[in-house]
Structures are given as C-alpha cells and as structure tokens.
Amino acid sequence: MDKDAGQPCPNLQADFRCGIHQRLRPQGFQGCTVYDCFGAGQQISRVTYAGQDWRQAPDTAQQMFALLPVVRQLHELLWYLTEALELEAAHALHGDLRGALTEIERLAQGSPDELLALDVAAHRQDVNVLLLRTSELARAGVTKGAKGKKGGKKKDRRGADLIGANLKGADLHGVNLRGAYLIGADLRGADLRVADLIGADFRDADLSGADLTGSFFLTQSQLNAAKGDAGTRLPPALTRPSHW
Numbered sequence: 001m002d003k004d005a006g007q008p009c010p011n012l013q014a015d016f017r018c019g020i021h022q023r024l025r026p027q028g029f030q031g032c033t034v035y036d037c038f039g040a041g042q043q044i045s046r047v048t049y050a051g052q053d054w055r056q057a058p059d060t061a062q063q064m065f066a067l068l069p070v071v072r073q074l075h076e077l078l079w080y081l082t083e084a085l086e087l088e089a090a091h092a093l094h095g096d097l098r099g100a101l102t103e104i105e106r107l108a109q110g111s112p113d114e115l116l117a118l119d120v121a122a123h124r125q126d127v128n129v130l131l132l133r134t135s136e137l138a139r140a141g142v143t144k145g146a147k148g149k150k151g152g153k154k155k156d157r158r159g160a161d162l163i164g165a166n167l168k169g170a171d172l173h174g175v176n177l178r179g180a181y182l183i184g185a186d187l188r189g190a191d192l193r194v195a196d197l198i199g200a201d202f203r204d205a206d207l208s209g210a211d212l213t214g215s216f217f218l219t220q221s222q223l224n225a226a227k228g229d230a231g232t233r234l235p236p237a238l239t240r241p242s243h244w
Contacts, residue, residue, distance in 0.1 A: 001028075006065045016053070025243060033243070034203075036221035038075035040068055048112060063112055073120050074108045077127045080198065080217055083237075087216065089141070090134040097134070100127055131217065135176060135196040138216060142174025142194050178217070202226040 003009065011019045018024070024032050044067050045053060054061035081101040085094055104127070107118060157172075159179040167182075169189045177192075179199040189209040198217035202225050209231040212218065220238055228244040 006062060034221055034225045036219065036224070037068065037072050038079055040072035040075050043071055043075065043108065044068065047109070048115070063116070067112060067115055070115050070118060070120055071108060073124065074104055076219075077104050077124065078108070079219065080131055081127065083216055084131060084134040087134060087138045090137045093130060093134055093137065096130055100130055131198065135178070135198075135217070139174045139176065139194055139196065197222065207232050 013019050020027055044064060045051065048067065049060065049064065052060065054064050078101065081097055081104065084090055084097050104123065107123065156176045157180050158176050161181050162185050163181050164184045166186050167190050168186045171191050172195055173191045174194045176196045177200045178196050181201050182205045183201050183203045185205045187205055187207050187210050192210055192212045192215050194214040196217055197215050200222065202222045205226045207226050207228040209229065211233045212235060213233045215235060218235060218238065223238055224241050228241065232244065234240060
C-alpha cells in the first residue's frame with residue numbers, strides 16, 4: 001500500500017487503534033511491526049497538545065504530524081542517555097550524562113513552535129560525543145588486548161558493510177558495531193556481549209542462539225526487524241519479539 005506522509009493509514013480506527021494490529025506481518029505490514037516512536041506520539045497528544053487530537057481540531061493536524069519526527073528523535077536520545085547512566089563502567093561521565101538528559105527532557109517539553117524550531121541534529125551531535133565516550137569506557141575491559149584472526153587488535157566495525165555476511169558463531173564480544181549494516185547477516189550463535197549496537201541495521205539478520213547480554217544502545221525496534229529464537233539471549237530491558 002502506498003500513501004503520502006501525513007495521510008492517515010486506512011487501517012486507523014476512530015479510537016486511533018490499528019484495525020489489523022494482530023495480523024500486520026501476514027498482511028505485509030512488516031515495517032509497522034518494527035517501527036517504534038519511543039513514546040513520542042503519546043508525548044505529543046497528551047502533553048504538547050494537552051489531550052487534543054487532530055480529528056477534533058483538524059487545523060492542528062499538519063503541525064502535529066510534523067512534530068512526530070522531532071519528538072521521536074529527542075525521546076530516542078533520552079533512551080540512550082538513560083541506558084548510559086546505567087553503565088557502571090561509564091561512572092566518570094555520569095555527571096555529564098545527567099546534564100544532557102535534563103536538557104533533552106526540557107526540550108521535549110517545549111511548545112509546538114519551540115519544538116519545530118529546534119536544531120535536532122546539533123543536539124544529536126552533542127549527545128553522540130558523550131555516547132561515544134561512554135561506549136569506549138564500557139568496552140575498555142573487553143577490547144584491551146583483544147586479538148583478531150591475524151594477531152591484530154579487533155577492528156572497530158563502526159558503519160561496516162556486513163550485509164548478508166556469514167558471521168555464524170563470530171566473536172564480536174565488545175566490538176563497536178554502531179551504524180553497521182547487518183541486513184540479512186547470519187549471526188546465529190554469535191557472541192555480541194558488551195557490543196555497541198547503536199544504529200546497527202539488523203533487518204532480516206538471524207540472531208538465533210546469539211548472545212546479546214550486556215550489549216548496549218540496542219533498541220526494541222532493531223530486535224523487531226531481526227530474526228531470532230528462544231535461544232537468543234537479550235538485555236533485560238528488551239522483549240523477545242513475538243515473531244521469533
């Protein structure tokens with residue numbers, strides 16, 4: 001089904017629920033089962049517009065729709081900052097992380113006009129600097145002295161093109177995989193403990209039997225896009241997708 005951005009889905013019911021939620025995948029709406037707004041929709045409808053909805057006030061519709069990607073990005077940053085504060089290895093950065101968290105929370109509470117005027121990219125960059133430092137501290141104990149197959153230190157696989165790669169049983173313990181393209185990769189039985197997985201693209205990657213305990217900056221949306229099974233070990237904050 002094709003539709004323009006800002007045009008309501010025909011499956012959206014009068015109560016704003018999805019009419020085919022229980023059968024999205026069989027009906028070809030896999031993308032809907034993967035998408036996560038990080039609570040931005042609820043924030044906009046309940047807080048930014050104080051419970052007013054675009055059906056009751058059609059003149060707010062386009063502005064409300066334009067706000068979703070802005071608030072979603074802010075809430076995504078809050079997710080990462082909250083997780084970073086739970087990493088004891090990054091204790092030295094907790095003060096800076098708390099400051100950034102407070103600032104992003106303040107921005108997310110802004111008025112529609114204030115939110116639309118935000119330079120979200122600049123705020124993402126500021127937070128990213130902290131997240132990079134957090135990642136280095138969290139992985140330091142694992143990567144120190146780690147050797148690759150040729151005797152060198154394990155590579156930083158940030159942004160690596162690993163589309164369709166055979167990584168079955170691979171030792172990716174403590175590896176930086178932020179932004180890596182792992183679409184359709186075979187990661188069955190792979191060791192992904194304490195790996196930085198921020199922004200890694202796991203669409204149709206097979207994580208069956210993989211160990212992701214201790215991995216960080218992994219979101220539910222990334223898991224929902226992948227394949228897995230009962231043997232896949234996950235961080236406690238995340239839920240095993242129903243299609244695994």
